[in-house]
Each structure stands twice: as structure tokens, then as C-alpha cells.
Amino acid sequence: MSNFVKHQFGKRQLKGHPLGLMVVILAWSLAMGWLLSLATSAHSTTPTSEIGTVDVVPVQYQLGKQLYLENCSSCHIALPPQVLPSQTWRNLLEDSQHYGVQIKPLIDPPRTLVWRYLSNFSRTQLKDEATPYRVNSSRYFQALHPQVDLPRPVKVSSCVSCHPSGKNGNFRRLSGEWDVR
Numbered sequence: 413m414s415n416f417v418k419h420q421f422g423k424r425q426l427k428g429h430p431l432g433l434m435v436v437i438l439a440w441s442l443a444m445g446w447l448l449s450l451a452t453s454a455h456s457t458t459p460t461s462e463i464g465t466v467d468v469v470p471v472q473y474q475l476g477k478q479l480y481l482e483n484c485s486s487c488h489i490a491l492p493p494q495v496l497p498s499q500t501w502r503n504l505l506e507d508s509q510h511y512g513v514q515i516k517p518l519i520d521p522p523r524t525l526v527w528r529y530l531s532n533f534s535r536t537q538l539k540d541e542a543t544p545y546r547v548n549s550s551r552y553f554q555a556l557h558p559q560v561d562l563p564r565p566v567k568v569s570s571c572v573s574c575h576p577s578g579k580n581g582n583f584r585r586l587s588g589e590w591d592v593r
Contacts, residue, residue, distance in 0.1 A: 469529070476529030479522050481581050487513075488568050489578050493530045495553040497537035500544060501530040511545075 469477050484490035493501065504510065505527055508517050518526060535552050537543065544550040548566035563570055571578045577585045 469533070473529045473532055476525035476527070477581075479518075480526045480529055483518060483522075483526070485579065485581070489571050490581055491547065491568065491571075492581075492583050493533035494535060495547055495556060496534060496544060496550050497541075497552065498531050498534040499537045500550075501534050502527070503543065503545075505530070 481490050505518060505523055508515055517523070541551075542549075546566070547553040547568065548562065548564075553566075560574075571583075574587050575583045575585065576587055577583075
């Protein structure tokens with residue numbers, strides 16, 4: 413067949429079935445949209461109520477979080493890393509004097525895993541800012557608790573009055589007076 417005949421034959425086929433072509437394109441678009449929605453569906457993610465901490469913790473930091481909770485919550489509520497700057501966490505991990513109590517500091521590799529978790533989820537400290545060691549002197553803690561009349565002094569043990577699951581590291585769940593869902 414010559415190019416002229418092929419060209420005329422191809423035009424005739426498209427001219428005769430434009431509705432069929434549109435149906436095929438529509439069906440293909442719907443199928444791709446459906447597949448894309450399945451691939452990006454939020455049904456496979458962890459529900460917000462089960463996340464627990466302030467931020468979702470990726471898999472590579474889960475062991476560090478677990479070690480942090482095991483070591484710190486054995487004596488007190490393990491605060492979310494977000495309430496203190498990274499420098500505070502670094503100093504706490506390296507010091508055997510922990511708020512007036514002599515403790516055995518973590519050694520590597522657990523210390524490294526905990527540090528990766530804490531440093532990834534904590535905040536930066538301003539250059540001229542003093543390193544806060546108490547939550548009530550942390551600007552991040554205050555920013556996370558706007559319009560909350562906090563007790564003076566703020567004690568870690570009082571966190572459970574608003575965060576009943578705080579002992580388990582879940583600071584998303586609030587007591588009835590604060591839960592406004």
C-alpha cells in the first residue's frame with residue numbers, strides 16, 4: 413500500500429468512530445484514577461488516634477523511640493521530643509546527673525538510636541537562647557500549649573491530667589475537658 417492509501421484509510425477509521433475513541437480514553441482515565449486513588453489511599457496509613465506522639469514516627473526511628481520510652485518512662489513520663497530543643501536532649505543523654513538523681517547513662521548503640529530519634533523530632537535552639545532543662549522554660553512547650561493555664565511550677569507528672577495516655581507516649585489523646593473533636 414502506498415503512503416497515500418494508508419493515510420486515507422487511517423483518516424476514514426478515525427472519522428467513523430470518534431465516540432468509540434472517546435469512550436476508550438474515558439475508560440482508561442477512570443481506571444488510572446481509580447488505581448491512583450488505591451495507591452495513595454489513607455486507609456493503609458495508621459489512624460491518627462493510634463499515632464500517639466505529636467508526629468508520625470517513620471520506621472527508621474521506631475527502635476530509638478521504643479528505647480527512649482523504655483528507659484525514660486520507667487521513672488517518669490517520657491516527654492515528646494518536640495517540647496525541648498536538641499541541645500537539651502543531647503546534654504541529658506550524656507549526663508549521669510539527671511535532675512538531682514544519679515543515673516546510668518545509655519551506652520552505644522542504644523544511645524545512638526535514641527539520639528537519632530530525639531534529634532530528628534526535637535527543635536533547634538536559637539544561638540543566644542539559654543538551654544532549657546525544665547519544660548516551663550521551653551518556648552516550644554509554651555507554643556504547644558497556647559491558652560492553657562499551666563500549673564506553677566510545671567511538673568512532668570502533671571501532664572497526665574490533660575494527657576491521660578501520656579504514660580504510654582500518647583500525647584494526642586486529651587482528657588474530656590480538652591478534647592474538642
